[in-house]
Amino acid sequence: MTSAASRDDRSVGRLIKLMGVLWLAGVAMRLTILAMPPVIPLVHDELHMSETQVGLLIGLPLAIFALAAVPGSLLIARVGPSLAVIVGMVIAALAGAARASAGDVATLYAAAIATGFGVAIMQPGLPTLVREWLPRHIAFGTIAYSSGMLMGAMFPTVLTIPYVLPLVGGSWRLDLVMWAVPAILIAPVFFLLSPKAGNHPAAESAIGGRWWPDWKDPLIWLLGLTFGSNNSAYFATNAFLGEFLASQGKAHLLGPALGWLNGAQIVTPVILLLMANRLQRRAWPYLIFGPILLASFLGLMFVPFTLAIIVFAALVGFTTAITLVATLALPPLLSAPADLPRTAAGMFTISYTCAIIIPTICGALWDATAKPWTAFVPLCVCAVTLTALGAALTRHRSASEKVPGQ
Secondary structure, three states: OHHHHHHOOOOHHHHHHHHHHHHHHHHHHHHOHHHOHHHHHHHHHHHOOOHHHHHHHHHHHHHHHHHOHHHHHHHHHHHOHHHHHHHHHHHHHHHHHHHHHOOOHHHHHHHHHHHHHHHHHHOOHHHHHHHHHOOOOHHHHHHHHHHHHHHHHHHHHHHHHHHHHHHOOOOHHHHHHHHHHHHHHHHHHHHHHOOOOOOOHHHHOOOOOOOOOOOOOHHHHHHHHHHHHHHHHHHHHHHHHHHHHHHOOOHHHHHHHHHHHHHHHHHHHHHHHHOHHHHOOOOHHHHHHHHHHHHHHHHHHHOOOHHHHHHHHHHHHHHHHHHHHHHHOHHHHHOOHHHHHHHHHHHHHHHHHHHHHHHHHHHHHHHHHOOHHHHHHHHHHHHHHHHHHHHHHOOOOOHHHOOOOO
């Protein structure tokens, strides 16, 4: 790692600094979005929501991730990835706080949509920054911001019920405002610590680049459907786990189950850093953890014991974390540098289109059958798809490996 940093004309300290900046950006991408699942039962009761509406509450921000990914690529082409990421941070934090003022389901949806829009702007920028800031350390850069995403998801889900809600008197509205505060504070820190264009000539190379995805490129579809299977499994589990446990008379397990679902991800950055070079374009993360994810969903559906529920929830979090990082590392490795923002935008568009459809189907199945376990059936399909497409994706030839004209 030290010799690689020297070849890249960077000290180990500077490499760690850039990884820290990327980590903060990853935290900001998830902090406000994942502040909602722990308080969904409170929101459900106050606003009298159906299970389908709960699915839409999680799915709508993900839909905006899809719809705004290409505009995010365009913004990168106009102002550069660093500024685009900062703009997204500010929008996501302010809109996340605005959800606290919702008086009905419609206004809550509107604020959720705006939150998703801010995150969607950020998403194509981070793989681009990894490629530009750390061209010789793509695996480390990807692990840095993706582990930030995992921590950003973990903090509100683990800390809300035991600490933040009691602190704000049990108010879900004040809870959402509390989580928006650190999200907005990350923006100025990111700005101050990011390399400036004058000190890093490649930092703004995306300005004026191509931004519209090539929808005929099989790589975009493989990336999008693989990442979509991962996202759908993770977000839908966060959305429905509380309602599912309540339907089983185990509402008291919501805090521990959500805590382990997201807290289990805390060990993945350490594991991934130790295995960074064995992660890039390898099929084993999908072939091992995809089937474990499937077994975890089957366990949640049919094994009602307290310890088993906690274990299976933790496995869902752990397996989706590993496959998340494995997938996010692929766009910088497989696409040409000039095509990276639009390839990432296409991937996010497809993946988050899946991630709104799947949770909505989960909620609709529950409502239609009145059987809570049916909400996990589409997630079993996602686990199978993640395994098959992820393994296939690792065999895809990169842009540098392709013969011109093919």
